[in-house]
Amino acid sequence: MSYYPYAVGLAIVLLGIIGIARSRDLVHAVVCLSISQSGTYVLLLAVGFDRGGVAPIFGSTVSRSTRVVDPVVQALTLTDIVVSAAVTSMLLAVVLQIAKRRDTVDPDQLRSLEG
Amino acid sequence: MTPRVRLVMLLVGLAGVVVMLATALPELPGFGGHTHPYRDRAMTAAYHQSTANAVASVNFDQRAFDTFGEETILIASVMGVAALVRRLPEEQRRERRQRGHVLESTRWAATVFLPLTVLLGADVVTHGAITPGGGFQGGAIAATGIHLLYLGGRYRLLERLRPLALFEVTEAAGLAGFLAVAVTGLAVAGSVLANFLPRGQLTQLLSAGTVPALNFAVGVAVASSIILLIAGFLEQALAITGHRSDSQADDEAAS
Numbered sequence: 001m002s003y004y005p006y007a008v009g010l011a012i013v014l015l016g017i018i019g020i021a022r023s024r025d026l027v028h029a030v031v032c033l034s035i036s037q038s039g040t041y042v043l044l045l046a047v048g049f050d051r052g053g054v055a056p057i058f059g060s061t062v063s064r065s066t067r068v069v070d071p072v073v074q075a076l077t078l079t080d081i082v083v084s085a086a087v088t089s090m091l092l093a094v095v096l097q098i099a100k101r102r103d104t105v106d107p108d109q110l111r112s113l114e115g
Numbered sequence: 116m117t118p119r120v121r122l123v124m125l126l127v128g129l130a131g132v133v134v135m136l137a138t139a140l141p142e143l144p145g146f147g148g149h150t151h152p153y154r155d156r157a158m159t160a161a162y163h164q165s166t167a168n169a170v171a172s173v174n175f176d177q178r179a180f181d182t183f184g185e186e187t188i189l190i191a192s193v194m195g196v197a198a199l200v201r202r203l204p205e206e207q208r209r210e211r212r213q214r215g216h217v218l219e220s221t222r223w224a225a226t227v228f229l230p231l232t233v234l235l236g237a238d239v240v241t242h243g244a245i246t247p248g249g250g251f252q253g254g255a256i257a258a259t260g261i262h263l264l265y266l267g268g269r270y271r272l273l274e275r276l277r278p279l280a281l282f283e284v285t286e287a288a289g290l291a292g293f294l295a296v297a298v299t300g301l302a303v304a305g306s307v308l309a310n311f312l313p314r315g316q317l318t319q320l321l322s323a324g325t326v327p328a329l330n331f332a333v334g335v336a337v338a339s340s341i342i343l344l345i346a347g348f349l350e351q352a353l354a355i356t357g358h359r360s361d362s363q364a365d366d367e368a369a370s
Contacts, residue, residue: 002147003140010136014129021125022118048154051147056158056169057247058317064162070154071161071169078174079185082251086192089344093199096351108118 005046012039026095026105030088037084041077048073165314166323167245174249175329179308183293186333190290193340200347217268225267232260240334244323250330254337262345270353279346282339289336296325296332 016036023029048070054062056071099105144150161172174182202208236257243249264273300309308325315322 002145003143005146006140006143010140014132017129018125021121046146047143048151049147050149050151050154055247056154056161057245058162058167058169059245064158067149068154068158068169070151070157071173072153072157074170075173075178078170078249078251079181082185082189086188090192090195090199092348093196096348097199 005049006043009039009041009043009046012036012042014039024106024108026098026107027092029107030091030095033091034084034088037080037087040080044073044077044080162317164310164323164326165317166326167317168243168247168249170247171244171249171326171330172323175244175326175333176310176323179297179325179329182329182333183297183308186290186293186336189337189340190286193286193343196344196347200351222267222269225263225269229260229263232263233257236260236334236338240330241327243330243334244326245319250333250335251337253330254334255341257334258338258341258345261342265349270349277342277346279343282342286336286339286343289332289334289339292332292335293329296328300325 013036016032016034016039019032019035020029023032050067050069053067053069056062056068056074058064062068095105098110102110104110157173157177158169160177161167161169164172164176166172166176236253236255236259238253239248239256240250240253243253261277262273264270264276297308301307303309310324310326312324312328314324321327
């Protein structure tokens with residue numbers, strides 16, 4: 001029994017967070033957030049893996065007694081990807097507005113409040 | 116707070132998180148183990164509902180209500196982007212002059228692959244219940260196919276082939292179709308999103324009851340959503356001139 005794949009997924013999440021904190025560019029920060037979310041895909045799929053299992057789709061090679069991987073976490077991963085796309089697009093739209101109004105996408109330049 | 120201080124603080128916090136995760140990890144069932152109680156239940160349910168693709172069965176039958184929420188999230192984000200990415204009063208829309216050079220091979224590849232990609236998207240949506248894929252995946256593929264026009268340097272043609280008003284309607288229609296299936300399930304079988312259609316034979320195209328119908332509704336909504344999203348961003352990038360003097364200077368230099 002190994003926990004290494006779970007650690008990989010979690011490491012991707014944490015690296016994304018570090019990227020957001022160190023970011024000098026809002027577009028870069030949005031991409032880092034996407035990377036963090038990708039770590040959750042890895043974690044979910046790792047949880048559902050069954051050694052020797054095949055894709056959970058009934059057919060000529062898969063019957064009820066065949067060992068398959070977990071379809072529930074795959075469905076959750078699909079949801080995760082859709083949410084990621086929605087969040088990314090919204091954030092990029094906000095970044096566009098900031099770039100237009102403030103002429104910068106460096107978060108450190110966005111200190112002062114605009115009256 | 117300097118970047119250095121910020122990074123140190125972050126690393127202190129992350130060290131705590133890592134310690135907690137390292138403590139939690141050994142409590143998980145090991146990677147690749149053979150005990151998956153949810154898997155067993157989901158596969159049994161998918162078999163009884165004659166849905167060959169167990170992932171589609173989970174998404175569009177066993178937890179279809181959640182998928183309705185998922186589709187709504189995407190549509191809400193389209194509305195949000197449309198609200199944020201719009202022309203400011205001081206901006207003006209201009210007809211884009213042809214700029215940049217597209218390789219002839221790129222142009223041809225885009226033309227050849229456009230119908231193929233849209234067809235593949237439709238295929239992935241249609242067979243969502245019996246093969247890998249489904250409404251979300253197929254919708255994304257089809258929307259990508261249409262945007263090959265942009266990669267091939269034909270933005271004008273893309274604008275003509277992409278009646279945004281129509282896609283706003285189809286996006287809403289996709290959501291309405293999902294709702295219609297949900298309410299019909301309530302009326303016919305007594306619960307929202309009940310799988311009320313005959314379920315047919317496992318691995319046949321017309322099997323799995325309401326799953327193909329819901330897949331189709333989601334596919335239409337997702338394809339429309341992505342087209343509208345990308346349209347908003349492309350419009351910003353290509354057709355709207357800023358109010359800043361430097362962009363006007365660019366224009367004068369270019370003309």
